Amino acid sequence: MTVRPMVNRDSQFFWDGTAAGELRIQHCPSCEALRFPPGPSCPRCGAFDQGYVVAAGTGTVFSYVVHRHPPVPGKELPIVLALVDLDEGVRMVGEVADAVGPDGQPEIEIGTRLRVDFHRVDDDLTLPVWRLEEEQR
Numbered sequence: 001m002t003v004r005p006m007v008n009r010d011s012q013f014f015w016d017g018t019a020a021g022e023l024r025i026q027h028c029p030s031c032e033a034l035r036f037p038p039g040p041s042c043p044r045c046g047a048f049d050q051g052y053v054v055a056a057g058t059g060t061v062f063s064y065v066v067h068r069h070p071p072v073p074g075k076e077l078p079i080v081l082a083l084v085d086l087d088e089g090v091r092m093v094g095e096v097a098d099a100v101g102p103d104g105q106p107e108i109e110i111g112t113r114l115r116v117d118f119h120r121v122d123d124d125l126t127l128p129v130w131r132l133e134e135e136q137r
């Protein structure tokens, strides 16, 4: 079992994106603002128009926690959850894979560069997961 995110009319494009291997950020066609999390209207100009851009998939750790307890269904703890500042300027929370060392200490710090990857859970759900950028080279 996996904790499933809520998918609604406002966030459907995001989950369609992860399924397609894209990290999508909601974009306001009226004022060009980017926003996350997705919502029905633009917090900057109030427009109800919605579009999206595909993020480069890279970002920087703004802050993070090592989650050791309570248990999370489908997860082997500890895991690292980070607030990631995308290079496009929005901030989102996500799991950082393989970021806990054998000693149980996190292997990231504030400012660590991350790159998004996608974990396909099943036909209906693909979750974004972050990895240390240098590991992909």
Ligand code: ZN
Residues within 6 Å of the ligand: 028, 029, 030, 031, 032, 033, 042, 043, 044, 045, 046, 047
């Ligand atoms: Zn706007």
